[in-house]
Amino acid sequence: MEHQPKEGVLLVNLGTPDQATPKAVKRFLSQFLHDPRVVDMTRWLWCPLLHGVILPVRAPKVAKLYQGVWMDDGSPLMVYSARQAAKLKQKLLKQKRSIPVELGMTYGNPSLFDGMQSLIEQGVERVIVLPLYPQYSGTTTAAVVDGLGKAFKKMTVVPSFSVIGDYHDHPLYIKALADSVRRNWQEQGQSEYLLCSYHGIPKRYADNGDVYPQHCQTTTNLLAKELGLDSNQIGMTYQSRFGREEWLQPYTDKTLETLPHQGVKHLTIMAPAFSVDCLETLEEISQECKQLFMDAGGEQFDYIPCLNDNDAHIDLMVSLVNEQMLSDE
Template sequence: MEHRDKQGVLLVNLGTPDAPTPAAVKRFLSQFLHDKRVVDLTRWLWCPLLHGIILPLRSPRVAKLYQSVWMDEGSPLMVYSQRQAAKLEAKLNLPVELGMTYGNPSLLSGVQSLLARGVEEIIILPLYPQYSGTTSAAVFDGVSKAFKQLPVIPAFSLIHDYHAHPQYIEALAESVRAHWDEHGKGEYLLCSYHGIPKRYADNGDVYPMHCERTTLLLGQALGLTEQQIGMSYQSRFGREEWLTPYTDKTLERLPTEGIKRLDIITPAFSADCLETLEEIAEECKESFLGAGGEMFHYIGCLNDSDSHIEMMTSLVARYR
């Protein structure tokens, strides 16, 4: 019993700018895009491009997009992450702290907060259902870097992924059913996942396999045929080929195939953020309706829903 009392959970997500301003966005994007897990190009080639062109051009534009989704309490991703941490702590009766791979609160500050609360063993839960080197492995790198600054490394466990966990699949299915009950059922359910360069998958990243498995299991849970559910990849960046099919191209194609009423969900995102609230719910809606679609419904992330917190509780319980 004494051992259990010394456990704590570090809940990890990607991170978010501190404010919807060009300066804060630039700081955040600089840290994010400097990570070799995210962009593996040679530094002497990438850094001048990043600082000379990409950050000066993108930061003001991205800041405006953040302004369009910013909530009273702050960035949507941070607001939902804080709610998740509070609910999970109440459910587990264990210390739970947030740590973001990029931005604040940092992974180091999350670890230090847990240690300050008497935690001796940390269960690290990256909120990435599908494993990718660009996300899950970046968490491990970041935690390792944080541990280097501590006199004693705490015992720790890292939850690898949960792309096929029955409670995760059921939580997704429950959110879709609830949406259908309220808004009616579309002709097609599109699962849009964050993309990664195709080269990463060719080199062994299992991410696309995990995304395909999640989609398959969700379709089975909802009783959908292959003609009623599909998947695509969003948020590509740069000129090289990313995982296909692309979400934007898929949305332009579906109305030409007779699918006019669409539901879209983002299973790789555990909290609503810029990529879901602006890119999917706004930009993609425009694309679909502009291509001849008639109804477009975005189904929100699991956020701090009870079923999502229950699933997290089950993941952590395996390490207690």
């Protein structure tokens, strides 16, 4: 009888500091911002700037922000990611598939090496890597592949693996997003406008061929269709820009300052590019963006949480894993 390689799943997210302290944040940001996929400046220019100016200034500020969103069990990104991994394993078990599921982070702990090593120790020979980025970007998904390459360099036996590149237009993803909007509208009342805020990237990256903005646009269009919204009722923007160069536009903060003047007093906002709530959603959107909107004359601001570990999201992951297994055969 032909040997069937044992399969496993590695869920991957960006990563998070181990603690909400300046030291831990500095360590995490150093690894993250050293990646040429994230910041592609010439190293001899960037590294002195990063270590001499940016990290000493930013780490204490960011640590304070993390302290404001930190959960009992740790960073929100880590807590929700761990719950996702546990629930995905359970749901696969219900399908009579005893498949190991582990977490790996592109930056910080547990590392991609830790996740892969744990799967190998459980006898896994073929790994399905699921980066939790619905829309592909060189800054995120490609960075996962780079990180896997580095992890494999430390291994004697390298498993075969496949990477789920994106799922920005998957019907179950769109439906899960739409259902989360409907739930919010049932509780808070339907707003005049639904804003989809995506994490930004420098415009230059898109000009050089990154498909991320097209994926974000497709997600928004499909969500609008699913909810029956026209272009006056839904829009998309980009948040979290950093540095002085131009990033993808329109910018979330600038848009929030103008919407009330266009008659939008009740706003619903969501972050479809984030698979779990984290600093960028819980602090930047839920607090900073709310303040901008209300200061500009808004009256009601409703933030819809990320899909996190809700059942529809886990069902999507099961489907992605099963589809990948079929295509790998």
